[in-house]
Amino acid sequence: MKAKTTSIVDVLKRLAQLLLVVIGATFLLSLLLRLLPVGLKELYVTGLFEEDRQRQIKELGLDRNAFSYYLHWLWDFVRGDFGRIVLPGGGGESVASHVGRALPKTLQLVFYTQIFALAVAIPLGILSAYRAGRRTDRFVSYGLFTAASVPNFVLGLLLALIVGAKLEWLPPLGYVPISESFVDHIRGMVLPVLSLGIPLIASYTRLLRTDVIATLREDFVTMAVAKGLSDRRILFTHVLRPSSVTLLTAAALNMGALIGGSLVIERVFSIPGLGTEIGFAIFGRQYFALQAYVALVAVGYVVFNSVIDVIVGIVDPRTRERRGA
Amino acid sequence: MVLERFRSLDLFTKLCSSWLTIMILMAVLGPLLPLVNPREADVESMGVGLFSSGHVFGTDTNGYDVLANIVDGSRLSLLIAVVSVGLGGFLGAALGIVSAFVRGKFDYVVSLSFNIMLSIPNLVLGLALVAVLATSPDPTQAVSSNRRVVVVMLSLTIVIIPILGRIARGATLTWINREFITAARSMGLKNHQIVLKHVVPNVLPSIYAIGFLAIGVVIVAEGALSLLGVGITDGVSWGAAIARVSGDFTYAPHSMYMPVAVLALTVIACNQIGDYLRAQLDEREGKI
Amino acid sequence: MAGSGKAHLRPSSDPILSVEDLVVEFKAAGRESIKAVSGISFDLIRGETLAVVGESGCGKSTLGKAILRLIPSSGGSVSFEGRDLLALPDDELRQMRPAMQMIFQDPVSSLDPRFSVARLVEEPLAIWARGTVEERSKRVDELLEAVGLDAHLVRDRKPYEFSGGQCQRISIARSLALEPMLLVCDEPVSALDVSVQAQILNLLQDMKERYGLTMVFISHDLAVVKAVSTRIMVMYLGKVCEVAGPDTIYAQPRHHYTHALVSSIPLPDPNAPRVRTAIEGEPPSPANPPSGCRFRTRCPAATDECAVEEPQLTEVAPGHFVACHHPR
Numbered sequence: 001m002k003a004k005t006t007s008i009v010d011v012l013k014r015l016a017q018l019l020l021v022v023i024g025a026t027f028l029l030s031l032l033l034r035l036l037p038v039g040l041k042e043l044y045v046t047g048l049f050e051e052d053r054q055r056q057i058k059e060l061g062l063d064r065n066a067f068s069y070y071l072h073w074l075w076d077f078v079r080g081d082f083g084r085i086v087l088p089g090g091g092g093e094s095v096a097s098h099v100g101r102a103l104p105k106t107l108q109l110v111f112y113t114q115i116f117a118l119a120v121a122i123p124l125g126i127l128s129a130y131r132a133g134r135r136t137d138r139f140v141s142y143g144l145f146t147a148a149s150v151p152n153f154v155l156g157l158l159l160a161l162i163v164g165a166k167l168e169w170l171p172p173l174g175y176v177p178i179s180e181s182f183v184d185h186i187r188g189m190v191l192p193v194l195s196l197g198i199p200l201i202a203s204y205t206r207l208l209r210t211d212v213i214a215t216l217r218e219d220f221v222t223m224a225v226a227k228g229l230s231d232r233r234i235l236f237t238h239v240l241r242p243s244s245v246t247l248l249t250a251a252a253l254n255m256g257a258l259i260g261g262s263l264v265i266e267r268v269f270s271i272p273g274l275g276t277e278i279g280f281a282i283f284g285r286q287y288f289a290l291q292a293y294v295a296l297v298a299v300g301y302v303v304f305n306s307v308i309d310v311i312v313g314i315v316d317p318r319t320r321e322r323r324g325a
Numbered sequence: 326m327v328l329e330r331f332r333s334l335d336l337f338t339k340l341c342s343s344w345l346t347i348m349i350l351m352a353v354l355g356p357l358l359p360l361v362n363p364r365e366a367d368v369e370s371m372g373v374g375l376f377s378s379g380h381v382f383g384t385d386t387n388g389y390d391v392l393a394n395i396v397d398g399s400r401l402s403l404l405i406a407v408v409s410v411g412l413g414g415f416l417g418a419a420l421g422i423v424s425a426f427v428r429g430k431f432d433y434v435v436s437l438s439f440n441i442m443l444s445i446p447n448l449v450l451g452l453a454l455v456a457v458l459a460t461s462p463d464p465t466q467a468v469s470s471n472r473r474v475v476v477v478m479l480s481l482t483i484v485i486i487p488i489l490g491r492i493a494r495g496a497t498l499t500w501i502n503r504e505f506i507t508a509a510r511s512m513g514l515k516n517h518q519i520v521l522k523h524v525v526p527n528v529l530p531s532i533y534a535i536g537f538l539a540i541g542v543v544i545v546a547e548g549a550l551s552l553l554g555v556g557i558t559d560g561v562s563w564g565a566a567i568a569r570v571s572g573d574f575t576y577a578p579h580s581m582y583m584p585v586a587v588l589a590l591t592v593i594a595c596n597q598i599g600d601y602l603r604a605q606l607d608e609r610e611g612k613i
Numbered sequence: 614m615a616g617s618g619k620a621h622l623r624p625s626s627d628p629i630l631s632v633e634d635l636v637v638e639f640k641a642a643g644r645e646s647i648k649a650v651s652g653i654s655f656d657l658i659r660g661e662t663l664a665v666v667g668e669s670g671c672g673k674s675t676l677g678k679a680i681l682r683l684i685p686s687s688g689g690s691v692s693f694e695g696r697d698l699l700a701l702p703d704d705e706l707r708q709m710r711p712a713m714q715m716i717f718q719d720p721v722s723s724l725d726p727r728f729s730v731a732r733l734v735e736e737p738l739a740i741w742a743r744g745t746v747e748e749r750s751k752r753v754d755e756l757l758e759a760v761g762l763d764a765h766l767v768r769d770r771k772p773y774e775f776s777g778g779q780c781q782r783i784s785i786a787r788s789l790a791l792e793p794m795l796l797v798c799d800e801p802v803s804a805l806d807v808s809v810q811a812q813i814l815n816l817l818q819d820m821k822e823r824y825g826l827t828m829v830f831i832s833h834d835l836a837v838v839k840a841v842s843t844r845i846m847v848m849y850l851g852k853v854c855e856v857a858g859p860d861t862i863y864a865q866p867r868h869h870y871t872h873a874l875v876s877s878i879p880l881p882d883p884n885a886p887r888v889r890t891a892i893e894g895e896p897p898s899p900a901n902p903p904s905g906c907r908f909r910t911r912c913p914a915a916t917d918e919c920a921v922e923e924p925q926l927t928e929v930a931p932g933h934f935v936a937c938h939h940p941r
Contacts (some may be wrong), residue, residue, distance in 0.1 A: 024441035031455065038460050142337055149596040151545040154589045157571065161578060238393050240561060260448025264549045268571075278449075281457040282555060298445045364664075391931055504723035512737045512791075513710035526727050609726075 018306050025075070025298045029291050030070045035285065043285060044086045060086070060288075073291075076139040082292035085284075095289045098197055098277050099296065105175060106273035109262050112193045114251060119198035122247075124201065126235050132213055134277055141206075148202035156195035156319060173270040176266025192269045195259050200254060208251055211243040251310035256301055333337045338601050348591055359410040363393035363561075375579050394566050395587050401474065401562040402588075406543040408478050410536055413485030418532050420486070421493030426501060436494065439487040447484050451546050454480035455555050463581035470559050477556055481543050488542075492535045493598055497530040520574035530606045537599030541592040548588055563588045618925035621856045621934040628656035628719045629827055630680070630795060635689035637672070637740060647900045649675040651851040652689070654803050657795070660823065664842035664859075666835055666874070670896060672716070672851040673831045677799045680829070681713055682706060683875040693795065711741055711791035720780035724772040730757070730783055731768040737790045755787040759823070760816060778809035785816065785882040789824060796821075797829045814841055819941045839863065847871045850899060850907045853926060857933040867929055867940040869912045906938065914939045 031038060041062055049055040057063050061072055074273035085092030128140055164172025168193050184324075189293060195299040215221065216239060224234045240310070274293060281289040331339065351358075361367070361380065366388035374383045382391035421437065424435035442450070459476040461468040468476075500506070509519045544563070550556030551564030558565060568582045570577070619633065635652040649672040652781040657663055665673045678684045680691050682698050691698040693713060698706060717723040724733055731753050738749045754764035760782040772780055781801060788796060798817065803811040818841055821828060830837050837844060838859070845862045847870065855868040866872040897903055897910055906924050909915040916939065924936040 020437065021440050021444050024437065025444045028441065029453070032457050036457055036460055145597070145600075146593055149541070149593040150546065150589050151592055153545075153549055154585050157581065157585060158568070161581065166578075256446035260446045260549070263448060263452065264552055267553055278452065279553060281451070285460065287457070290453065290456060294445065294449055297449050301446060302444045324402075339927050504717040504719055505725045507678070508715070508717060508787075509725075509736075511681060511683055511710065511713075511715045513707045513740055515707070523725050527725070 014306065018175065018302060022299055022302050023074075025302075026074065026295045027070050028303060029295055029298075030073055031066060033287050033291055034066065035103070040287065043287070046088045077292070077295060082287040082296075083285055083288040088141060094119050095292050098289065099293070100273070102272060102274045102277045103296075105177075105271055106259075106262055106266070109189065109192055109196070109271065109273060110255070110258050112189060112256060113196040113200060114192055114255075117197045117204055117253065118247065121198075121201045121208060122202035122240070124211055125205040128205060129209045129212035129216065130231075130235065132209070143207075144202045144206050144209075145203075148206060149201050150199055152196050152199055152261040153268060155198055156192070156265050157196055159191045173268075174271075175269075175271040188269075188271075192265050192271060195265055195268075196258060198201075200258070203254065204247060204250060206241055207246055211246050212239055215239050217240055245315060248308055248315070252305045255304055259297060259301065326445055334601070338597055341597040344590060344594045345598065348399055348403065348587075348594075351396050352403045352441045355396050355400050358396060358477065360393040360396060361390040363390060363397040365389075369426070374577075382583050383577065383579050386577050387569075391583050395563070395584055397561060398563040398566045398584065399587075401543055401549055401557065405474070405478050405481065405547050405562070406540045408483050409481035410489075410539045412534050413482040414489040414532060414539065416482075417486040417488065417490030418493035418528070421490040421495075422497045422520065422524060422528060424525065425494045425497035426516070432494075435490075439491050439494070442483075442487040447488075447542065448549055449547055451484050451550060452553065452555060453482050454483060455550060459555065467558070470557075470561070473557060477547060477550065481546055484546070485539055485543065488539060489532060489535060493528055493532055496531045497524055500524055500527050530602070530609070534599050534602035537595050537602060541595035541599070544588065544592055544595070565589050617652045617654075617852065617923060618924045618927070620928055622656050623658065624656075626658050628658050629694060630829075630830035631690075631692040632656065632680055633690050635676070635691065636687045637675050637684065638687045644650040648851055648902075650679060650686075651855055653848070653851070654689075655846055655853070655856070657827055657829065659827050660825070660896055661844055662842045664830045664832060664838035664845045665848060666838060666845060667848035668833055668896065669849075670899060671848045672899075673833075673848050673902075674799050676848070677715070677797045677829060677831045679868060681715055683715070683796060688918055704828060706747055711737070712793050712797040713797070714791065714793040715799065716781070716784050716788050716796045716801045719804055720777045720784055723784055724780060726772055729769050729771060730817060733783060734770070734787045734790060737787060739780055741791065743791070747917060752790065753786075755781075755788055759789070759820070760786045761798075761812075762786070765825070776809075778813060779804050781805065781813050782816065785813075785820060789820060792824060794827060795829070796826045797831070799831045799868075800833065801830075803832065803834070810837065817841060834863075835874050847874070850896065850902055852907055852923075853936060854908070855933075855935050855937075856926065857930075861930070861933050865933075867933070868937050869933045869941065870908050870941060906936075914941075 007123065018278055036043070040060070041057065044060055045056045045062070047056050061069050064072065080096055084094050085098075094258055115232045128137070128144075131137060152273035159173045163169050172191070176188045178185045192232050212235075221234060221239065224238055229238075264270070265279065266275035269277065274297070278290065278293050280286070281293060333341065336340065367380070367384060367390065368388050371384060371386055371388040375381070376383075380390050380392070382395070384390050385394075421439075424432040445453070451522055451560055458480065459468050459473055506519060506523060509523050514522070547556055547562060548564035550568060551558070551562060551568045552571065554568065556562070556564050556568075558568075562582050567581065567588070570580045570584075617634075622628075622631065622633075624631070633654045634652045635650055635654070636648060636652055638646040638648050640646045644836075651672075653672075653676060655663065665676060667673050676683065679686045680698070682691070682727050686699055689699070693709065696709070698709065701709070728736070731750070734756055735749050738744065738752060742752075743749065744752065749777045753768070757764040757767060762779065762782055767775070769784075772783070775783070801817070802813050805813060806824075814837065817828070817830075820826065828841075830838055830841055842859050844856065845859055846856045847868065848860070849870050855862070855866065855871045861873055862871060866875045899908070902919070903910050905921050906912070906915070906919040909919040912919070918938050922938070924938050926934040926936045929940060
């Protein structure tokens with residue numbers, strides 16, 4: 001009973017920390033806008049007459065001070081109102097609709113990549129740990145290291161160049177939504193996912209390899225072998241479990257790099273995701289939209305990490321004991 | 326002594342450190358090397374392949390010599406990386422070490438600030454900073470090249486501060502509970518002396534190790550930012566060179582392959598050195 | 614038990630160190646504070662070795678660090694050389710440091726792993742600018758030889774190249790560099806193998822004689838302190854139980870806790886008749902100590918009185934003080 005009450009307090013504490021970080025980040029972002037060398041008023045207030053100008057200023061909230069502006073922004077943000085694209089004549093699309101169109105594509109890219117990478121890395125990692133020490137192992141480990149260090153946009157460019165343009169095995173650019181054609185959708189996503197995924201696979205494989213090699217040395221494995229369990233059974237059910245925590249944590253940490261990488265990959269492969277929208281916002285000088293996009297990314301990242309933290313807390317056999325289960 | 330160290334490395338690490346040395350030499354000695362002017366287009370040989378006369382790595386579709394641009398680009402790319410990591414690392418480490426030593430409210434604020442900055446993925450943060458700070462008042466006129474460089478350096482410095490800061494803070498926390506710190510105080514050392522003499526030298530190795538990895542991160546970030554069109558635009562850095570040719574590489578693919586390869590190899594080399602230093606560190610910690 | 618009181622102080626003998634009503638509190642996150650040291654008093658006459666003995670968590674290490682003001686205290690006074698260390702401004706406190714040095718429990722972690730042995734031992738001399746560089750170097754060699762190490766062999770090595778016992782010797786050499794008057798030893802042999810313990814204890818005795826030191830020797834092991842101490846103070850949960858000379862403590866422990874400690878010391882002859890008094894139960898949490906006498910929850914002789922009133926140290930024989938309502 002006691003363990004349960006402490007954990008509710010802990011959860012609340014964690015939530016408070018989370019909130020603090022998110023509020024801090026989004027507040028800094030809104031302050032950042034004020035650092036614009038140009039000044040938001042000059043950019044967006046384009047009315048010819050004084051009363052038009054005043055109206056515009058009020059609409060965009062430019063008459064408020066930093067705190068007041070932020071609070072209003074926050075209130076709108078949590079309700080899903082991300083502002084509008086500011087056009088000289090007024091009547092720009094809501095940023096939320098841009099997000100609605102673009103976000104699913106980015107999410108697809110990112111999640112396909114993670115799943116693909118984990119799916120390949122797990123057997124690869126276990127296998128390479130199992131065969132550790134053989135002659136080819138050195139070669140494999142250097143290969144993995146190199147693959148993990150290659151910048152993902154480099155891979156993207158090379159793949160687009162060679163596989164896409166030269167060999168024409170797969171389309172070098174363009175995105176096809178699932179609703180149109182599942183096959184084409186997948187074909188379009190293969191190269192982008194490979195570009196982001198190969199370094200990830202290499203990184204997870206290396207991690208898993210080290211972990212599994214260490215776990216294989218433990219007594220409980222010797223015990224399992226003595227009991228007569230098959231190698232495959234041991235590897236996949238007993239050995240994988242403790243390493244799953246490391247993998248989960250790595251997946252969470254890598255998410256940030258993935259999000260960043262997806263920006264560039266979307267550009268290379270012309271995928272109309274959030275990264276592309278961010279690009280439009282920057283070149284179109286739509287800073288309110290930019291603020292919203294970046295805030296979304298930050299919130300998403302923090303929430304994702306916290307969810308993983310919670311899952312790790314539940315799955316990790318060490319913490320499970322402490323909870324008095 | 327340096328030679329001894331070098332000899333003790335395994336082949337891969339030797340290759341990586343050699344590569345990095347070559348890159349640094351290239352960057353430093355660049356203008357003195359007998360190369361074609363990188364900013365001058367050779368209209369007579371546009372898009373020629375490797376090993377053509379006068380252009381060892383060929384030229385791109387506009388006639389710019391590929392090798393010359395790589396060498397020239399290395400200066401800016403490496404400069405940005407070294408300054409961002411150097412400055413960002415110094416500031417971040419100073420904050421991290423002091424905050425871990427002093428603890429209390431200051432530590433809480435500093436570590437919260439680090440977490441806040443780290444809640445936005447590196448590239449996204451860099452992008453936002455560059456986008457905002459590099460805006461020119463007149464939409465028709467691009468921002469001056471120098472201004473862009475400074476903005477990119479500043480933004481990447483800001484991105485690096487919490488990364489190295491958190492490492493420094495973590496490392497410091499593991500050291501300040503050791504009894505030799507209490508011993509130092511019992512001998513009559515003042516706090517700032519304890520930090521400088523006993524804490525910093527023990528924390529520095531972990532900072533170096535991650536610092537090399539950070540250099541790789543910055544080189545990639547600069548490349549990515551340039552590719553996205555917000556970084557360096559005039560083609561004078563590696564990223565910018567890649568961005569410049571990404572439009573029509575099909576006619577002169579080597580003009581893309583070469584800078585891409587050089588960038589990738591440099592990042593790999595940085596990662597390997599960083600990894601090697603980290604392994605060394607683990608070994609040493611294990612002895613204690 | 615829960616001893617307070619100053620009956621055992623000897624102001625007329627001009628003690629070099631006099632601690633009165635020392636209180637050290639820790640604020641645990643969110644909860645009430647833990648009083649690791651609750652109103653302890655003792656004094657130290659020149660040339661004495663006071664052993665502070667007790668089980669883990671009784672506050673003895675905290676006491677050691679607090680009297681040198683290496684951790685903050687919440688109350689009381691520590692009078693050293695006629696000045697209250699707890700009330701001194703930082704700078705003046707620093708000036709007093711050379712006279713009071715400390716040796717720590719973990720021999721390896723008390724030495725900066727990046728410093729060579731010579732640099733470690735020289736550091737205090739360099740801080741206080743004692744002598745020229747050559748003079749300091751000579752002194753370092755002298756100190757290393759004095760603690761039983763071959764100066765030329767060890768000078769340039771790093772701590773991780775040595776065993777625990779050797780590291781402790783280096784620590785001792787370092788602490789003697791400034792020729793202190795007072796040496797606080799915080800469990801100096803607890804981390805060492807038994808065979809090495811004896812060597813280090815002998816070394817400490819030698820150093821004490823050679824340099825005329827006055828020592829506070831903190832340990833959880835009564836057997837260890839018997840040989841080195843001139844007076845023993847037994848602590849329990851932040852309070853004092855009993856104060857007496859070593860022979861008296863061993864032969865006639867009057868406090869029930871001391872008695873239990875003494876009877877648990879292994880004897881060389883397995884057939885010798887002995888009565889072992891086992892203490893019941895677990896030590897109570899320092900955050901919530903029992904009222905009145907803190908030992909009453911584990912004491913075979915506890916009565917209702919023990920729950921109400923905290924016993925004070927009283928002299929039961931010349932030089933022998935006990936804080937108990939019903940001493941043995």
